[in-house]
Amino acid sequence: MARDADVEKVLQALQAEASDKVRDEMGPRYGIVTPKAMGVPMNRMQAIAKRLGRDHELAEALWETGWYEARTVAALIDDPGQVTPAQMDRWRADFDNWAIVDTVCFKLFDQSPHAFARIDAWATLNDEMGRRAGFALLACVALHGRGGDADYLSRLPLIEAAATDSRNFVKKAVNWALRAIGGKKSPALRAAARELADRLAASPDRTARWIGRDAQKAFAKADAKAAG
Known part of the structure; x- marks a missing residue:
């Protein structure tokens, strides 16, 4: 995976904001059913993304982790101008x-x-x-x-x-x-x-x-x- 160190830093930042309560409520309360979730509130994911700024390469690497929260951050930091139809189809399939x-x-x-x-x-x-x-x-x-x-x-x-x-x-x-x-x-x-x-x-x-x-x-x- 490209930029492993950067990805790991983001995953650690997300894990630091994770809550068992949030994770356990995702499915029953909000209908968010996904196999890989930490339980990070949306406002904390947004704050992490804001610190990162636009970064297409990092967005792609975060998406590949499969974590719901990492994929959310990926969507927030990716550069729309660099998004291709192939990427859109690939992410959609996930x-x-x-x-x-x-x-x-x-x-x-x-x-x-x-x-x-x-x-x-x-x-x-x-x-x-x-x-x-x-x-x-x-x-x-x-x-x-x-x-x-x-x-x-x-x-x-x-x-x-x-x-x-x-x-x-x-x-x-x-x-x-x-x-x-x-x-x-x-x-x-x-x-x-x-x-x-x-x-x-x-x-x-x-x-x-x-x-x-x-x-x-x-x-x-x-x-x-x-x-x-």
């Missing part, structure tokens, strides 16, 4: 819990110029975390203002196609993506997302109905807030 999926997508992958292409590739995957990654990434690029209307209008069919996937971490990501697109300022996107939410809410499929109705509630709340 995703084993919703928290690492969302952190990597929200803090790193959404800044990559390859983000929209990876959304297309991942949204049709069969594994739960892989497919979640596709829709979590779609939500993240929408929330952070990447791309233009066409990038989202052309991907609403991906949301509709996945709306009947009843797996917990997929349906929640699909819903998140729909709400994020519908929350953008563009009138065209807002209208298209609301139309899709209405269509899903009327679906005979239970999961699609939940996604549509939950999005309808979110849109109604946002519209009411904007009105007054």
Whole structure:
């Protein structure tokens, strides 16, 4: 492994912040199920990452350790400009819990110029975390203002196609993506997302109905807030 000494220092710093209580609560309380976890609170991982600064090589080496906390730090310190599609696919293949999926997508992958292409590739995957990654990434690029209307209008069919996937971490990501697109300022996107939410809410499929109705509630709340 490259830069073994640097990796070891980060692992030691993480271990110093670890808590058995945090580790033991990760699965039962937060649904974060992963085979290698120390039990470090997110704010401590963020503090360690801040001290390290951007470092693509170290990020890659930390990811290879397999530790949940090291992978979280990796996502926080990697340089989006050096992230390749191959790296995105490689890390995605390692995703084993919703928290690492969302952190990597929200803090790193959404800044990559390859983000929209990876959304297309991942949204049709069969594994739960892989497919979640596709829709979590779609939500993240929408929330952070990447791309233009066409990038989202052309991907609403991906949301509709996945709306009947009843797996917990997929349906929640699909819903998140729909709400994020519908929350953008563009009138065209807002209208298209609301139309899709209405269509899903009327679906005979239970999961699609939940996604549509939950999005309808979110849109109604946002519209009411904007009105007054």
